[in-house]
Amino acid sequence: MMPWQPTTIAGPKQARVANPESVIRMLKKAKRPLFIIGPVIICDEGCDETVCHKAKIRSSCMDIAKEWDIPVVTVGHAFKSFLKEGFDTEPMGIIEIVNLLKDPEWKGLRGEGQHDLVLFIGVTYYIASQGLSTLKHFAQHLVTVTLCKFFHPNADASFPNMSDKKWLKYLEKLKISLRILNQEINTIRRV
């Protein structure tokens, strides 16, 4: 698949094309996932979900994080938009968090150990691409997955290039699958 910005192609290795199902599989395997959310999905007008596509995306992201209890880092100036929704995230710079992620010794956002899977969404395409490249080369200990509507060859797995509509569908599907999975797990636990 051609990268969204065609020249971000970096070499023979390309991301696998991901879909909600494959992301679920990766999340299930991961012990300490992390979610990085950037300013591109933030509506600068501050609209709400009823009218605004970006707000819908944001809302799906929050749900996904909550469902699977994934700690969230907001980069750029994405923090405030989540705060308004009463959703607590850790504000950082994208470069700052990538730098921490590449250090195998870092203890992770929750101090429980370095993360092993990182979801990205909404980070400015080319800076994300550079950060993913850093992780691809220098962070063998983790898997990177992008949930943008843009194909990111530097990730390990990436959603394909797609329309807004399909993107929202993918995220909704991810959310619902996680919910079901959660219920299953809870059922098992209860048993």
Added chain:
Amino acid sequence: MMPWQPTTIAGPKQARVANPESVIRMLKKAKRPLFIIGPVIICDEGCDETVCHKAKIRSSCMDIAKEWDIPVVTVGHAFKSFLKEGFDTEPMGIIEIVNLLKDPEWKGLRGEGQHDLVLFIGVTYYIASQGLSTLKHFAQHLVTVTLCKFFHPNADASFPNMSDKKWLKYLEKLKISLRILNQEINTIRRV
């Protein structure tokens, strides 16, 4: 498809993966095709078709050229092997012929005008890749097709990476299809 030498990937544009049928279609459209054959398919021991895979490939190439009356340039030191079979080709350096091909004013091997389609086979992979890159960038007037068993991203169309067996099958198929096509055309002409 990953190039045979993985790093020959040069940018977002990649060759279409070709098969005998698509090559036929391109040949049908072309007015002045050319066939460039390199030393990689030449058996240095000089074996014949009954025992030697390379000799079989060479034989298919000769048949293809004859069927469709395509002038042949042999590069490297490929000339002599064809001469032995009584098949006349024009010996040149690969760089020499590529240099001529990129000039829209060149009159072509038969003096009838610049070629519009070039088939490559048996040129050393990386020098072929460089030559194909030259033509991709600087010869908008022609289409390049590689018939090697190695995928060549810098061509416009290329056979995929494949086994010796499949390769020979592809070439045989090409030959036979051309023969049939020829018969059809002759039939029409006669009518």
Added chain:
Amino acid sequence: MTLKGIKELQNEIWMIKNLKANFGELRLNRNWDEPMGPTSKPNVTDLRAWDFKLLSRFEPFYAPFCDMCCMCTFGKCDLLGKKGACGINADAQQARTFLLSCCIGTAAHTAHAHHLLKHLIEKKGENFPIDLGMNIDIEAPIMRTVIGEKPGKLGDFRKVLDYCEEQLTYLLSATHTGQEGNILDFESKTFHAGMIDELSKEVCDISQIAAYGMPKGEEDVPLIELGLGVVDKEKPVILCIGHNVAPGAEIVDYTNDKGLYNEVEVCGICCSAIDISRRDKNAKIIGPLSKQLEFIRSGIADVIVVDEQCIRTDVLEEALKNNSTVIVTTDNACYGLPDRTNEDADKTVSDLIERRIDGALILDAEKVGEIAVKTALRISKDRRNIKILPDLKEVTKYAEDCIKCRMCERTCPNSFPVFDAIQDAGEGQFSKLLEVYEICYSCGKCEESCKADLPLVSMLTKVGGHYLKNQNYRIRQGRGPIQDVEIRKVGRPIVFGEIPGIIAFVGCTNYPKGGEEIAKMAEEFLKRNYIVVATGCSAMSIGEYKDKEGITLYEKYEDVFGAGGLVNLGSCVSNAHVSGACIKIANIFAKKPLRANYEEIADYILNRIGACGVAFGAYSQKASAITAGINRWGIPAIVGPHGTKFKRLLLGRKDKKESWKVNDLRSGEVVEGEPSPEHLLYAAETKEEVIALIPKICIRVNDTPKGRQTKLTNYIDLHQKYIETFPNDLHLFVRNRNDIPITYRKQVTEFLESKGWKPKEAPFEPSLMDFKKEEGR
């Protein structure tokens, strides 16, 4: 020759040598009794120990732009988890390409300095004095610190450039396949390249200031006209593009000499524009790099004079489309044009006018002056009809042909919504296209990739030209170095932290969302009493913004190097005065000897001077060299999101306490430090991130409690304003209760408690330098 003859001759030589040596000393160091320090003309590895100290705090961060290396015929090599055929691995390869980038950047500045110096020496003589006036004694702080000498006359700069070129050759050599292999050594060399770049810039700016009589750091220099709308299209228009002032200066001199300055419009793009206006305040500035293609496409320029650096390489092709004439003036960019340096000027003018030649290479700046003016005067009438007003119907017609491939949007470096805008334009709606116009930097990628071959940049230009006819702004004339007297005033409040920081907005226009963001950043800090200085394209971007009252920041804020002052230092080479000012603070205020004393000065700056550079739109190799140069002095820099494509940053880790230890030179003890500055080179994604980061990155270990309070207040304020939350690392910057800002006392105290904060002692004399060995040990 007899043996005796030879002996005599040898004696003579010996005498001459000695005499010369003494004499050289004498001239160069008149009135300079400071003893020579340890680092005169440092060789590649001489400051390696200092560099390694910086690098142990600020570790290189690499973001490969490509997994492969294609630098030699063993390649391409895929370095993703593998070594190349030469043994190199991905991180070293990144370090290597960054060093290469810095070498190219440094070469650009050094070559520029050398070209200009040769011209000036030819014009004014070797012995033309370097005199920056009564208020500047320390005329060349970088040269003094690095070379250990000071310039008396133009000719003295020659040996500085010789040194630069020698070092540059060594550095470039190290990028050859099969040389350096270690990232730290690559980075040390990168710093070295940066330092050479600093020297070259200083040589360049000081010599042009001296020889062309540009402002010598005086406060309150005049305002210059800026903007696409300031040019009188009715007159013959000469456009200068690039960085080397010489041809442009000769053009304005020629018009002035011939009494033609009312007949011809001389304007410029990029640094040439700034520097020409430092020579002649009537010259006009079109704008920064981002306006280049647009303005050429507009057809307004009759003659385009190109010098060097940051010129679109297709100027000739684009100019020919509009029948503009092109004159190229240096060996850096000759465009294949015929060399008319030694041809009769009038002959060349007529050849140009009759279109017998597409343009001319003229390597004699004075001749350029004459030919450009004469040509412009004669061709402008014929070109009248080209400078027509834009027709929007044409734009709509083009837009209707869009085949909706979306490649415009996909190849736009900033993913600007060109696609949507074109759809609207197809229906006669231009507001979106206008929005794109305002933030677009006319790189032309959308147009190049358009599958329907729409002339997208021209369409943008037409829409912009239609709606924004009078783009008329103001910028200060570039005033060059900071005067010693100003340094004396601000030295103390800066070192103590009471002026919360010096922010230098520098570099190019590879902005993520248009130039206005630079102005808005500048304004935020001007309001808060930071010292804001600017150079090059960023200085222009600041000028291209008007507040609600319709005035520019240059008009609104005083031209002083003091709290709340906004100073345009000049062109890119004037960046030398940013570190120059810091060096002078160390020397004038703190009395640190600067002569050949690099490490001590840099150590002082790193630990005590809250300065930082912001190159939000850094794009070229020069920009990479500039950041390396200021970084080695201990000055941090922030680049924009595209800055990640330099592939290398220098990041501190505030969570790693050990890396922030400092030596307290007073007590002789190693003490706990602070993550300040937190990074040496950081890339921020958005303007908001930059604004929230600046106050923090201006914190220095040496701040007084009062100073620290001011800095923390700004940090909290701006973090709350732009990120909308309290900064969660604040505890790292509070040494003891005295540091807590009064206005935020309660909030901070609570926060500190939540973090289990404990007070610590501030070192008296924080330093990364080794403790001096006691005598006899």
Added chain:
Amino acid sequence: MTLKGIKELQNEIWMIKNLKANFGELRLNRNWDEPMGPTSKPNVTDLRAWDFKLLSRFEPFYAPFCDMCCMCTFGKCDLLGKKGACGINADAQQARTFLLSCCIGTAAHTAHAHHLLKHLIEKKGENFPIDLGMNIDIEAPIMRTVIGEKPGKLGDFRKVLDYCEEQLTYLLSATHTGQEGNILDFESKTFHAGMIDELSKEVCDISQIAAYGMPKGEEDVPLIELGLGVVDKEKPVILCIGHNVAPGAEIVDYTNDKGLYNEVEVCGICCSAIDISRRDKNAKIIGPLSKQLEFIRSGIADVIVVDEQCIRTDVLEEALKNNSTVIVTTDNACYGLPDRTNEDADKTVSDLIERRIDGALILDAEKVGEIAVKTALRISKDRRNIKILPDLKEVTKYAEDCIKCRMCERTCPNSFPVFDAIQDAGEGQFSKLLEVYEICYSCGKCEESCKADLPLVSMLTKVGGHYLKNQNYRIRQGRGPIQDVEIRKVGRPIVFGEIPGIIAFVGCTNYPKGGEEIAKMAEEFLKRNYIVVATGCSAMSIGEYKDKEGITLYEKYEDVFGAGGLVNLGSCVSNAHVSGACIKIANIFAKKPLRANYEEIADYILNRIGACGVAFGAYSQKASAITAGINRWGIPAIVGPHGTKFKRLLLGRKDKKESWKVNDLRSGEVVEGEPSPEHLLYAAETKEEVIALIPKICIRVNDTPKGRQTKLTNYIDLHQKYIETFPNDLHLFVRNRNDIPITYRKQVTEFLESKGWKPKEAPFEPSLMDFKKEEGR
């Protein structure tokens, strides 16, 4: 100072200056009454007219290695059919990257020359005379032609390097984003870089010859031991890798001084090896670049001394695996090692031995000598068990783990059949692996990409070591420049074409099928009375081949610069003597003035001297600079198939008659020429193609009929032998019947008829130079 005082002082200065100037002239040009020519110290554009002439015949051919450009933060830009954001297009981008490559290569040679010169001046003094003995008057033909001066003493080279570094800075600057935009101007700059490279190489080699007492061009220099098998593993072994002779020379000097030369084996890889053996003929040469990783892996070296260029960047990592000690010696490659330059030598030795440090950076060559020898003497015993004989069972065991991913074969630059060989090895069959070993250049790519992590290079090394225990060859000592007396002898037959050509086998080991092909090519031409010279890795490759009688070509063919002679000129910097010899032919035989007379000399060489360079395995940036350097002199070069990855060739079009016109300076008429030499830089796919091309590319317009016959005979012979057909362009090289080779009279005559050939006049004085304007016009 009083006014009078100043005045006096000024007078004094003036006097000194003049005195100095006169004196300088005096010294530099003693006995040189040749008047100064037109091109002294040419600036970037000064030879542009000459370059454009060459480029109109030999057009640039670009083969992009990548469609994108990633040089600035506007990128990456896709240039396939599009311009980049800076306006550049694909061909200019290729020209730019080739210029950049040449700048890097030139920087490597210039930095090398400067490093070495500094060391030699420190050792021998500024005034150490440049004296190449009785038989060489023209000691520095390149310097004489380019600078217009000749060197009297070591110190005179300083100003040459200053000039080189200044020009290099300009050239590098032009590669900056937004500078040059035209391919012809890029190519002219590339030639300029090549010329600077030539100067630097000459400075380097002449100064080392003079200062280290290396052979001064004498014929019949001694034979040197060469090969992986020549080292006595029982002794302490010091291995020198790189190009800068200084540390190696100090090592052999130290062993000689201390009477240790029987105790320690000093050997080398790449050019350092050649140059150390020029200093001391007992030093041993392991082999070219291709043996580097293999030999390090073998563990034989106790101490590895690295200087600069062509060193694997992972030497330290690889050395540590075998407990070898690494000493780095220049600022080009420091590998992050601690700087022990100013440390007590014995302290460093013990730190190395106790492994307190992984290796050391020692920037003082003499100290390197001492430390390397002392360390080797002390650690070699402990390392005995590492130098064990290879165990093939281990190889089989590894091979069994192959998972058949075939990545080894796919990433091998030459697609060597590693995969098949490993399959066989897994079954205990090693013949295929041995075959690969013999042509492999140990780049390590197969190993790096192996999905089963097999140590493929070590496996190859073990198999090779097992079967080829005594790789013991001979090479001539490098003898430096060609003596004037030899030039006198061969000048005439070369210019007349009776000696059919001078072939220089130069450059690195990026061969498509192993080094033996070089030797076989050399042999073919030696048999045919060509003059064959060699340098660097190619000189070693020629030595690494024995004929059926078991002797090397160096033993078989005379060491004379004459028909059928084989001369090892020396290391890569000795390449300067190839053009040097051509310049001397023009000057000594044809009496062309050479002082600052570039264009006329180059024009003479292009049209009259049938020389060509063959860099079949050219790999590095230096190689690109070397080709550019000889090309500007009018000497064509052939590179191997990997040479296409330099991305740029210079090809003539024999079918375009107009491009071959020449000015006959005697008759004053423009006359029809010939496509000779046909190309300036050509890449050949196979050795057969090279062999068939060489005799043709040695044809020159000026050949006498007799000379031409000889050349054509060789052309027909070799074309028939290697391509197995009559050359179908022969008619282009037959001017009239006198040119037809007697042995092929019938065949040629028939062929000419078939081509409708017509005789033409040969020009008397063929030239590309403009006709001199008559006086008064």
